[in-house]
Amino acid sequence: MTAAEAPLVSVTAIRRHFVSGGGLLARRKVTRAVDDVSFGIAAGETLGLVGESGSGKSTLGRVIVGLLAATSGQVAIAGQAVGGARGGARRALWRRVQMVFQDPYSSLNPRLTVRDTLAEPLRNFGIARGADADRRIREALDACGLPASAMTRHPREFSGGQRQRIGIARALIVRPDFIVADEPVSALDVSIQAQIINLLQDLKAAFGLTYLFIAHDLAVVRHVSDRVAVMYRGKLVETASAEMLYARPAHPYTQLLLRSVPMPDPRAEAERRKRTAASEIAHPQATAGGCPFHARCPKARFPLCGEQAPPLAAHASGHRVACHFPG
Amino acid sequence: MSAPLLSIRELGVSFPRKEAPSTTVVEGVSFDIMPGEIVGIVGESGSGKSMTARSVLRLLPKSAELSGSIRFRGREIPEMTDEEIRDMRGALVSMVFQDPMTSFNPVLRIGDQIGEAIALHDRARRGRRALRDRVAKLLALVGIADPAERARSYPHEFSGGMRQRALTAMAVANSPALLIADEPTTALDVTVQDQVLSLLRELNENSGTAILLITHNIAVVASLCRRVIVMYAGRVIEDGPTDEVLTAPRHPYTWSLLQSVPRIDQAGTRLTAIKGQPPDPATPLAGCKFHPRCPWAEQRCGEQEPALSPIGEAHGVRCWLPMNGIAAAAQ
Amino acid sequence: MLPALLRLSLRRALLALPLVLAVIAFTFFLIRLAPGDPAAILAGEAPTPEFLAQVRAEYGLDQPAWRQFVAFLGKAMTGDFGTSIYSKQPVFTVILERFPATVLLTGTAMVIASLIGILLGAASARRAGSRADALISAASLVGYSLPGFWVGQLLILLFAVSLNWLPAGGMVAARGSYTGWRHVEDVAFHMVLPVATLAVFLLTMIARFTRAAMVEALDQDYVLVAEAKGASRRRVLWNHAFRNAAVTTVTVIGLEFGMVLAGAVVVEIVFSWPGLGRLFYDAIHRRDFALLTGAFMFSSLVVIVVNMVSDIGCAMLDPRIRR
């Protein structure tokens, strides 16, 4: 990302809270799924967003594309605000921004043929109809490695990997600039995962796309990302270039994550185990104030950690880290 | 050398269909597990790894047909009476399943469910008090704080990681000789996965429990297992020491699988994807099951299925043209 | 656990209160909306002018509507449902007189139907897909589809008219009033057919829902885990699967209790059983609307209470519902 250029996507102080209960006689409970998150994505960049289950990464993805409203904060894509968009503005937005979903089984309407599914955005956005639409559908399918004969078939006739290709074709058909991919390969078998990862990278090169790649698999994220952001309990705890983050993680949580991943090479794995032999068993507890990670943090020996939440700030290494004592 | 703890020969699992040949999901699977050994079975969905694991305790779906021999300490499991197999389940051989969220009965207390596992095989018929103490000890063993108090919790009051630990505690309650773990870490976060792997390793080291680990994750095998069995389309296609199989694979499928996994310790190069899809078990396929996806397949690969044959010390491969280990590693 | 349960019971009771109010309000507005003079409706056909005046005064019908409603509500809440025009007794007294017979009938039928229904449902689910399952399922569908009063009529034709084994109706033998143990025997003898009639509907319904819930429960991972622990099939079936399916069974019994009560009404008519249902019938035919609306409000209250109890029962069976 060159500093002079404004980012294609800018996310500023986004919060998203969920209120549960609150019915008659039930207690209201507020969950801060996303809690004050800011970052930018440059045009042509792939930003990887990692975090454990419940870290709020998927919620953040849905807020960025405008499927969920933010409780507060702004998202702008190419200068256009996502938040307040309604009707026509929302459609204009979704011609530039699309999403690839996680579950190849639930992300396609079982009642519609592949043609119906892919024609939907063309019709709704007034892009093309009839023979023109068919031609575009064939092109999108072809770009995603599917034969034109797929058009007349229903989702249930395809395997998981093929369904994911259809989902990618659906996102691609409006020729967006920016695609949010929410765990696009986590439901797939290993050998199919590689096919889809390669496809996403080929499409990026062919169409000049920008990606937000949300995943829990640290190796996949390293493989596809230019830059990586790590999320923990609704907050960003560290962002850095992929190379830097994996080589020298600065936040204790990132360090713990990277330490925990086993490696397929038995010798490398034996090395890793030696290094982490003293790995503690953590007891996550809710923290009232202070750093969200401090209950699990091996370094949190200072009273400050329990009192004040550290902001995401530039660190000497070039990372941005939310920690009072990084490194 | 001691006798194997578990010895499987020519295991087959198939599902009969009306007016069609039955669907075979496991065929010709043979391997041994020595006392105290940790063996991993790795494969993708539909490879037959879970069915293989479940046939050891005869926990297959009702409609499944089992063939071949499964000997545990010399006794044929398929020939056991229902009572004999029940006595073995949870006592000599126990099992941990994939999803800790659904493996506990939601309406019973965690402690009572672990206690049930003990009481079912308790010849001494110890009292409630002794049972409670034993449950608390087991929960403490798997690293759950406040074990006596937590035993009174219901499953929905436990986090995913705690449930998987409690499940493990239940599985080892009677100090089994063999623990079968079916994707025990698949549903867990990576930090919790690391803890559960350490727990399994400790159990093996401290009590000598043999472990059969079923997983799709090669790294988990690398972390825990001395020996690995690779399955594809219901067959064992490679079987050998983890160090050898994962660094110098001899079967093209094993090699391709390793190539298609992104590595956390290496920057991104293009992945080598395996083309196509695994075969559908309902449609018969002649020859080697991998030949349609294999870059090196020859004519005979499509005509005749190779046997699992030895290719080194304790290493076997089911391929007409096994790869040269050194060359593959260099690639 | 007790305080939590107590809190839960209180909360459910609090939730049931608006429902009780709604029933009373509904009844009030129904009387007002019905064509004709409300006093005439409550006083029945061809009342004497004095009685009409008495009714008007009793219900405050000469006052504005909202005061009438407050008065009606106040009376209903204290169990004052007015006076039955036929028997000239307070409606509440008449109802309480008949209520035990209905409780005896429905209670017995429910206990028997629950036991057999659960056993059949479980047996069917355990052998899902087998011949026995198909037979039980088909039989329960047939039982579920038969109108209760017709079953009663057929049973009378068969066992009372043709075979002359059992009495066709009533609660006690017409001639000779027995006392003590003989009385119990006599009532039990008269109960066989009405209880059987009512139980057919209830039993088949419970069997159907229990089967569905058990099939689902038996498909869960925890059942496989229980088997892997070495639990016997019987233990897996009852301690694990049924413990979960029971929530559905209890819920269904609660939700369908209104149907059970309606079933009791027709069964009581067919067998001349002197309960609440018979009272409904008589009230309709004598155009005794005070009695009819009173009996309706009373039955609704019973249904609401039974639902509340079934809700609390579910919470006791399933810790996830205890909030």
Place this chain on the structure above:
Amino acid sequence: MTLASPLPTRPAWVTRPLTVLAAVRRQPAAGVMGALLVLVTILGALLAPFLTAADPLALGSDTLAEPSWAHPFGTDDLGRDVLARVLYGGRVSLGIGLFSAAISVGLGMTIGMVAGFFGGLLDEVLMRITEAFQILPKLLVAVVVVSLIGSGLLNEILVIGLLSWPATARIVRGRVQVIRHEEFIAAAEMSGAGPVRLLARHIAPNVLSFLLVSASLQVASAIMSESFLSFLGLGDPEHPSWGLLLQQGQLFLQQAWWLTTFPGLALAMTVLGLNLLGDGLSGSHAAPARSRR
């Protein structure tokens, strides 16, 4: 190499078209038999004038006659032909069943879809009302209402229809809620579909498979409800339904078995047929439809 791999979930309803097919294939007998039974009763009611020459309301001198060639189902206390009364009674029972079911299914579908789709306070309010209606003893409510406002076909249809929608509403709401959170709905939204198109093209078709099931079960239940009202003497004597025939038969139960046996048989056959059909369509013996949670 995973943090937590969310497992691929395949909700049952996604594969529903297949399961329904499989279920029908597994036991074709149930659904087909149900359809046949229903067809027979519908034909009987429609073709009544061709099946019997007798007038269901014409009095005769031959009272309480046993079944014979002249009167295959016998005659009642006023000498009316029971066969004719059963055939024409089917028109009344089936008619009331159909129209009430149309009201309750229409209402239930609408309320369920709206509550499930929009959620929030609207859902909360609608579901409280639905719950209240479901708990109340609907047949007793019907009895009180019809007694007070008077009997008659239209009143019966309205009362039964307006009291029977909660079951449908609850199931539809549950299904819509599940579908609402499927990823393909988010995908459709991002494909530019507005609320109306989302409901009409993406949600409704996935709920409609349930419409037929619900309709056949509701017709069965409405016919039963009508017979209950008639049996209590709240039917329309101008248009005798099967329930009314059974009420009249009750008086002569000990003398004339044919007065109750034949109308009851017709009623039971129809209800059984509709329930079989509903079960066959939903692909299970017992649809666990009314579970509250």
